[in-house]
Amino acid sequence: MRIDVVTLFPQLFDGPMTESMLWKARDRGLLDLRFVQIRDFTTDRHRTADDTPYGGGGGMIMKTQPVVDAIAHVRQGAPTNVPVILMTPQGRVFNHAIAKELSNHERLVLVCGRYEGIDDRVRQRVITDEISIGDYVLTGGELAAMVIIDAVIRHIPGVLGAEGAADRDSHADGILEGPHYTRPPVFDGLGVPQVLLDGHHAEIERWRRKEGLRRTWDHRPDLLRKAALSEDDQFALAEFAEEDAELMRRHGG
Numbered sequence: 058m059r060i061d062v063v064t065l066f067p068q069l070f071d072g073p074m075t076e077s078m079l080w081k082a083r084d085r086g087l088l089d090l091r092f093v094q095i096r097d098f099t100t101d102r103h104r105t106a107d108d109t110p111y112g113g114g115g116g117m118i119m120k121t122q123p124v125v126d127a128i129a130h131v132r133q134g135a136p137t138n139v140p141v142i143l144m145t146p147q148g149r150v151f152n153h154a155i156a157k158e159l160s161n162h163e164r165l166v167l168v169c170g171r172y173e174g175i176d177d178r179v180r181q182r183v184i185t186d187e188i189s190i191g192d193y194v195l196t197g198g199e200l201a202a203m204v205i206i207d208a209v210i211r212h213i214p215g216v217l218g219a220e221g222a223a224d225r226d227s228h229a230d231g232i233l234e235g236p237h238y239t240r241p242p243v244f245d246g247l248g249v250p251q252v253l254l255d256g257h258h259a260e261i262e263r264w265r266r267k268e269g270l271r272r273t274w275d276h277r278p279d280l281l282r283k284a285a286l287s288e289d290d291q292f293a294l295a296e297f298a299e300e301d302a303e304l305m306r307r308h309g310g
């Protein structure tokens with residue numbers, strides 16, 4: 058997959074995009090990550106990429122021409138349907154399903170705003186999608202782009218190593234992952250659940266599913282409304298409800 062990031066601050070990506078899984082993906086040729094400096098497409102000697110807003114108000118607005126020209130440069134020779142995605146609080150809220158959707162494209166273009174935002178004519182003219190990573194405001198779109206890149210490339214075959222590993226992540230099927238353990242078997246008096254030590258794979262899978270359901274029930278019950286639940290899952294949730302009701306009775310709730 059090739060991802061082009063259109064930004065005023067490509068240097069911000071130097072650390073996160075050159076370590077761990079992202080470095081391995083690039084080293085193996087699974088991710089072709091490129092950065093386009095918007096200032097390279099300005100037309101004045103000061104390389105000015107922003108200006109004061111019409112109508113007044115605080116802050117500066119990124120100018121239309123440099124951003125549009127930078128995107129046009131990236132799209133030269135690219136398929137006409139390549140997504141050009143603006144990082145913006147008004148976009149659709151990013152999630153696991155969107156990450157998987159984007160991973161099906163051979164190329165992506167991520168556009169990072171700064172200051173008070175980008176002249177809206179950029180959005181009208183060349184943007185095909187808008188994404189937000191949450192209901193809060195960041196200084197710029199670069200951090201959002203990093204989040205999207207990291208989440209998307211996990212779905213590229215070979216990036217994680219283990220076949221189908223991304224499909225077992227939290228949120229992959231609407232359920233959080235349960236707890237994980239490694240050596241030693243006992244730490245500070247806390248042991249590893251016996252089922253994980255017995256080596257019975259079917260029992261381990263059942264335990265992991267039930268613990269994932271329990272964690273979702275406790276921490277993100279809203280996810281259960283959309284999750285695909287089996288009959289066994291429904292039975293487990295009924296057990297949790299009864300356990301919680303019993304605790305409330307014991308404590309006079």
